[in-house]
Amino acid sequence: MLREISIRDFAIIEQVHLTFDQGFHVLTGETGAGKSILFDALSLVVGGRASADFVRHNAKKATVEALFELPGGHPACEVLEELGLGSDEENLLIRRDISSNGKSTCRINGQIVTLAMLKQVGKRLLDIHGQHEHQRLLQVEEHLRWLDAFGGKELRDCLNGYRKVYGEYRKTTRELEQLNADEKEVAQRIDLLTFQRDEIAAARLTEDEDQELEQEQSRLAHAEHLMQNTAHAFEALYGERQGAELLNGAIGNLEEIVRVDDSMQEVLEMVQSAYFQVEEAARQLGRYRDNLEFDPDRLAQVEERLHLIDELKRKYGESVREVLEHGQRAEQELNQLEHRDEKKAELEEKRDRLYQEVKAKAEALSRLRRHAAAALEREVEKELSDLNMGGTRFSVAFHQGEEPVLTSNGIDQPEFLISPNRGEPLRPLVKIASGGELSRIMLAIQSIFSELEGSANTLIFDEVDTGVSGRAAQAIAEKIARLARKGQVLCVTHLPQVACMADVHFYIFKESDTEKTRTRVRLLTEEGRTLELARMLGGVEVTDTTRNHALEMLRLAEKTKKAM
Known part of the structure; x- marks a missing residue:
């Protein structure tokens, strides 16, 4: 769980220190105030790409520090142990410094580590989802990775067994290809080796x-x-x-x-x-x-x-x-x-034997994937129903030719299909889903994956509610709130329906003087939350009507959360 974050000289942030607890934390503010900058800083903590552009103008370096609480058995503990970074303490401190020339330094509990090591630990600490995650839904190659993750240990073990045999099959195939090289080259090679011998x-x-x-x-x-x-x-x-x-x-x-x-x-x-x-x-x-x-x-x-x-x-x-x-x-x-004919026959026999073995393992892997796909379809449709998309059909299609092509991932090329309205045929996400639908599909998938073993229990959503309004916005708000009951959620939003469901509300704003502009963050009181919700509902001017509407939203949100 993320407990604290301290940011200094990062973009337009001069200095910000925030503390977090379990539950639903929301961050709101006017466009351009720097809401997403906070999540850029968090992505650095877990191994994101560094850039000199992150360093505040006229500053020598930008610094981001994050303190995590790791209870016994947390998924990150095993990774820390493997990397020789194990600690008896329950707290984990990560620090990232970026100099004005773009170079960065990573530290875990004060010990310098490589970026690769930080990424290994980071993916067990935070699960960050933004607009780019929606685009991943449109990348068919990502669908296989998600399906395999959903399939659990049995599928992973089967995939590892397949890849081991597939590696032997590819090695034997390459040896055969080398053996069948141009005869002139072989003759020249024989002459050279004979002379040397x-x-x-x-x-x-x-x-x-x-x-x-x-x-x-x-x-x-x-x-x-x-x-x-x-x-x-x-x-x-x-x-x-x-x-x-x-x-x-x-x-x-x-x-x-x-x-x-x-x-x-x-x-x-x-x-x-x-x-x-x-x-x-x-x-x-x-x-x-x-x-x-x-x-x-x-x-x-x-x-x-x-x-x-x-x-x-x-x-x-x-x-x-x-x-x-x-x-x-x-x-x-x-x-x-000189005996390549015998060797060739031997390799061909070995290749054919391995092909049959790898094909059988690929078919077994495919059966497990289809079984997992059926379960994933049911789970996603259930989650989508909760997100006001009850008539949506979700399906995992498997594309295979007459003679399936063996790759390091097997013979499957799964693709997520959707039919948002009853009576419509299933079509690829890229051809049919709107921005709002992608937001809800992504949230549905994340809701499922947050339950999987080894998932990070701190989820971060950066404007995943883009393109959503009305009842759909309320459904997303309740879904995120439910996720927060099982762990910790941080969410940047522009929707009052989402903001009112939060347990903790931060307001992000810009402050300028004659010399510089800086981003500030304020933890809102109940009164502050009411005013911010009223602003989100009615714009710059807060009226009695928008204020009363905001109060009513907060009251209903508390009632909904208690019912959870």
Whole structure:
């Protein structure tokens, strides 16, 4: 539930702070006063598109903050948890800042989030309906989305199962199309892959071979230098009167000392250990020296091999491993191309099998949709009857050719049809519905969808009563009031029949001085409501007649709401 909204430097709003409660809130005012601007601000809170045009003239940024109360189990709580924004608090604060260059920042409980994350949360908080929603009724592609939402969990599960198999079917179909590519291109591809495979295979590479060859190249190139230093090191360790012999003499001296004073035993052992290590080092140096040789032929072979490996790495990868992997991939693709007839037959069999499976799932999905459509027709006609359109027939038509076309949504192309008057045939909404009828159809659908699991319990209507008057206006007012009994409704209206049914009434007006114009919002008292209703009934001048009429409307509205 929306509890508070604070708006600063937004369009012609300098600063507005409003508080809300459960029930029906109505906003009225003269044309151009800025009623719909408030709903533009609310749409930003739930992820609407930002624009530099929203920033008040001469201001650096516009700010909109909204405080929501989230009782346990609210649909938004699960989304917040999934996004890592869960909170133990029952309040949720959303803030949107728009700078004068059009950039915006979104925050949820003080944490910066992306616009996509805000939209995920926002659609669980507010359900905003304006004149553009009426136009969505005229977009046939939207009808399927509404029908699927009405169908509930069973239909959604069936649709998800269908899409999984449909995805496999489309993947197999694309593989077949690729396999059936132009034969000339296939032949060229075979030639290229054969050359690459053979070139890599002929090199007889082993993994990490280049590193071993680079070490050998270094030894061969510096063989003379290595020989000299090895000889000097060996002589120092094992030559006459050198390291090993001197250590051996020291051991004899220490052994004599230990016979008299065993406190030097540890020193003796250290020197003995050093002697053994020097002896072992000298032996290894000897073996290394014996294997050293300057071999120009071998050096040339190593360098030639390294050059070959570098050429292969330049073509196929940064390492020998990547070159070998490229060769393996070339071999695999060659195998597929050279045996494409067998592969083609295999894919065709798989495609045909998946087609039958996806077709069966599409037909099952279609049956569920037709069942849901029949229920939706009954529900909409019932709601329309409440909205003074009792003679209206509402129907969901399913358009399919002789051979239904499979899409990611199945085989159905549903369209909403209507017959506003008895005896008239059903026709598409776009061809028959007036603005007032669209308003009531939209409200009827919204009344149904507000009952669905996961729907936002704060509904916002921006002049959905356009084109409506008389008894139809009263029916819309009562329908919105009933919706408000189950949650929270905010409604911009120009109809006194709707305004009088509200639990809370805000009056929006413009105030100007010599420098600027600003929008103000005032919470009306009972007296204020009477005057505003009288103005809506009679125009600028409030007369005793319009005032008495307004009082009577308020009295009857209270009586109607109590009867609900």
